[in-house]
Amino acid sequence: MRSLIVIAAVAIGIFAGVFLMAAMNSSVVQRLDAAVNEELSHIQVNNKDFRSSADIQNIISDYPRVVAALESTPGVTKVTGRMIIRGIASTATKSSGVEITGVNVEKEKEMFTLSGKLIPGTGSYFETDTKFNTAFIGEKLAKELNIIRYIITPEAITSLREKGIPSNVVSKVETLQGQRYTSDKKFVKAYEKILAPGEIKKYGWKIKEAAWSYREGSKIILSFLDITNNQTGAAFRVSGIFRTNNDMFESLSLFVPIDELRQLTGMKEGTFHRVIARLEDNDITDDATPVIREKLADYEVLNWKEIQPDLAMIADFMGQIYAIFMIIILAALAFGIVNTMLMAVLERTRELGMLMAIGMNRRKIFMMIMLESIFLSIVGGFAGMAVSEIVIAITGKTGINLMKYSEGMEAMGYSAHLFPTIDAQFFVTTTILIVLTGIISAIYPARKALKLNPVEAIRGE
């Protein structure tokens, strides 16, 4: 019974540690993937003065040479150029500072996953055939510009009922039907007046989701400087709205087809502000960067780690967090085993005394205690690892929804929907360490058993 409890305790401890590790790891991995696949790419090449001044005239004038240098670097898979200008996006009621990125739509679709982040029902990633200029904008910016509104429509009420929200809550929400709220804040204020705090906590975000409303093809005005530093601008139709886990990126980034931007700014064909490159893998970043930097010494070459050092630090820090977690888990395991086996030695003093008396030698007594400890740690450890593997496999597919904390997490660029994941190598290392811990923590109780005096032990002293 005692052994079963110890095995269960070891298993639960291992599971808790490994699962927490997997959840934390997923958060970082997802953030990293999002940063590289949606926002930064692996390598960025800029005119040396571009980042400090953001002047439209700080261009990359010999694009073919830059592309050739990048494409000839081992590990580089795709390259494209971007125009980047600062400007102001405004609607009839609001305006907001933005970074307007002119992109080669087809190339960007191949290189980034942002097109896949389109919110269904908000349009497309530049696929609508229109004579107007088009822009692909973030949800946060759309909210700031009052493009997204909250309206309780009959459809929203039906959707709330379908989501299983209690009818008394739906009835209260129904009283807001027909009203139009131009901002997130105003809508939240409105339903806070009619719902109890518990109802808001439980159903608030579902109500917001149902009331979310957007008029396709909404118009925004973009103002910026042209190549001659004269104020210019144009009306753009919102082609689509994307949703990521990074509020900052969503509120600042706005994408337009590069040809439209080139025409409006007067920038020459074949000139860009930034050339970006994708690598085969994140892990080759540190190898590829110096090679590219040497080839393009007259440009500023940055990798994603240098652009977002906080992200690189967290990615590197994960290794240390792994180590700290492992030390904590294994220390708990070791103390558990030592405690249990000392208890076992104490409980079996008489039995051990008898074994020594009838002729069991000390080496065998030592091995008996060692093997029992190792058995406990291995069985408990493997059970914990097996449960972790299963739970991580399941939650890795279904995800863990932390929507309640989405505002805080997304403000920092982290997803509130975690898909736990852990390296196979982590499992192997952990298993080896568990066995080693079992062996090491068994030594002390086994030595205690060895020191028993058979005469006293038989008397149970």
Next chain:
Amino acid sequence: MAVVEINNVFKFYHDTEVEVKAINGVTLSFEKGDFAVIVGPSGSGKTTLLNLVGGLDQPTGGEILIAGHRLSELRPSELIDFRMDHVGFVFQSYNLIPVLTASENIGFIMNLQKWPKEKRIARTDELLSSVGLSERHNSRPSQLSGGQQQRVAVARALATHPEFILADEPTANLDSKSAESLLDIMEKLNHEEGMTFIFSTHDVRVMKRAHRVITLEDGKVVSDEKKE
């Protein structure tokens, strides 16, 4: 030749600052087939003497010979093997391994001596039969009465054909019926197989059956009576 020879043996303990003379110059010898009891009041040195004879404890002075071997000349590891080969122990509290069955408890010591499985099984069957527990092969100690557990302990002590059996208060925890039954078995083993038994006891029932009664007082032999 004597199975056990105890020549002028002393055993002193230091209890804080007082020296306790647990055994104080005992000289005795036990022949093959002895059925002897060591009696005496508590603290007279009965158990200490048994521990010295069994090689579980070392004397402060004097010499103990078992089947011609001087215990003092054996290294600790040799002493362990020596005990396994030459001495059988029966303890007051049975001291069976609770997770093992009766057969496994008996077979345990044969296992340590790496007996072949068939031989081990045959010997276990034989011993369980001789202690009247043929039907209890697979019973764990918790499923046996005190008397039955002590009978298993006797069978375990006999397993490897020791020179003699040391039994420290073997009937102390048993009711009359179980004690008589256990003594019947031991007596039978003594008569039929010539097994030497050395008991330490307070139990009159054991004393009555013994062929020899040695009385200890303050670590000294005060009488050594042999019955006809």
